[in-house]
Amino acid sequence: MTVLDARALNRATLARQHLLERAAVSPCDAVAHLAGLQAQEPQAPFIGLWSRLDPFDPAALDTLLTDRRVARLHLMRRTVHLVTAGDALAWRLRHGALLRQRLLGVYRAELTDIDLDALAVEAAELFAAGEPSMPDVGRTLAERYPDAGHRALGEAAITEVPVVQTPPRGLFGTTAGARYALLATWLGTEPHLLSGRVDAELVRRYLAAYGPAASADLRAWCGLAGLPAAVAAVRDELVSFRDERGRELLDLPDAPRPDPDTPAPVRFLPAFDNAVLGYDDRSRIIDDAHRLLSVAGKRFVLLDGRVAATWTVAGGVLVVEPLRRFTRADRSAVTEEGRALAGFLPDVERGRVRVASSRT
Known part of the structure; x- marks a missing residue:
């Protein structure tokens, strides 16, 4: 069985997550492909899609929310996710x-x-x-x-x-408390429970956006019990690999698995992004020494596809804090992408980026 090392898994994840190349797809299609976006921080989906799509207009996501084509609700791991209306109805129960x-x-x-x-x-x-x-x-x-x-x-x-968080919560550049409406009322139909079919589709959707992955990774992403039967039901559709720990990894046969030497651009991720949290073994994208930062609400910078820094906004400046030593080229690439993000974020003065001194 083919063994995929951490770099091969990293490039596969970046490709599935639209982080290797920005995708020219609609925000609705991106939300569907990613099986939802973490939205614990209301502005996080906008940052997540800005880093993944070209072009991306935040007004388009606002319209999806106000038109009720996407919804904000507690789902995977009992955290707030932004998902399509169809997924909200299929997954909530x-x-x-x-x-x-x-x-x-x-x-x-x-x-x-x-x-x-x-x-x-x-x-x-x-x-x-x-x-x-x-x-x-x-x-x-x-x-x-x-x-x-x-x-x-x-x-x-x-x-x-079953409830959803209603706008203006979650609109771009707004600050609003969470208010709730019945899911069935908000979306105009009752949620449905077709557990076996839902579980099989969850497996396929997860692998499309996160594979190759182990069953433990799938469970860590959604938190659901009872998925081994669903994995068994679709196993004949899948291909198998192993990671360097010897775990079996499953994947869709035609899903992208780029050459491990494919260059990876700098990307800025919002807090709790599923590109990091969507696995039990997160070593494909973040060092074990920094794993706890992924559940501490830190926003990450990917350098060569891996978490290399955190970032925040302070006093109108986008501040990057390296987690390892940056070369001059690293600092230049991070600063360039940071300036682009600074031009997008409403709470950052255009172009104001500061990369702190590298850690040894």
């Missing part, structure tokens, strides 16, 4: 057990004596009456469940009831 499990992992003590199914009925009435915030719902439910905290009740409501 499949993630219900995961969402409840992770809710109880945090709030079990406060919710132990509460019938969550009954709470969901009451919460759905509140969401149907308007577009309340989570704190609003939590405070209202506290009148019925005084022994639980407002936060726990609000979290339970948005977990147990």
Whole structure:
């Protein structure tokens, strides 16, 4: 069985993620291909698509959201994702057990004596009456469940009831609190649960955007249990490899696997980008020494396809903090791409980029 080293896997990931070359596809098609974009930070999808598409007009993504062709909701790993309307309807109920499990992992003590199914009925009435915030719902439910905290009740409501975050939350350059509407009302139809078909399609979609990958990588990306049966159901459609650890990697036969020596341009990623978080073994794109940064909300800079720096915006300046020593050519390439991003971001003065001193 062919062994794929970390560099080969890196180039495959970059190609699938539209990070090796910017793609000339619509934002809607990109969101669909990527099986959703991490949107825990409301502006993250815009940065993610800016780094992946040419051209990319943020107004086009705004229109998709206001026209309800994409939706923001809690899905994979109980984090907010921006997905197409069709994927929201197909995937939300499949993630219900995961969402409840992770809710109880945090709030079990406060919710132990509460019938969550009954709470969901009451919460759905509140969401149907308007577009309340989570704190609003939590405070209202506290009148019925005084022994639980407002936060726990609000979290339970948005977990147990299929809801979406509504605009202006998630529009480009805006700052707005999260308000919620019923998924079925917002998208005009009820979500559906076809578990076996959904799971098989999830496997195919994941491999198209993240493969070659192991079953453990698939599980880490979505957080769902019960996927081995889906993998087995589509295995005859797939090809197999091994990584340097000896793990079996599965892939779609015709998916791109570029030459490992293919040059990789500098790319800026938003916080929690799935190009990094979408794997159990993230060594194809980030060193183990920096792995915890991927769940700490850091924004990354890819250099030669790997995480080499973090970046932030401070005082109208895009600031890059290297995680290793940069050569003069590295600093030049990062600065050039940073200036392009600075021209895109509304909170950065055009062209203002500072690359800090390299770490030894």
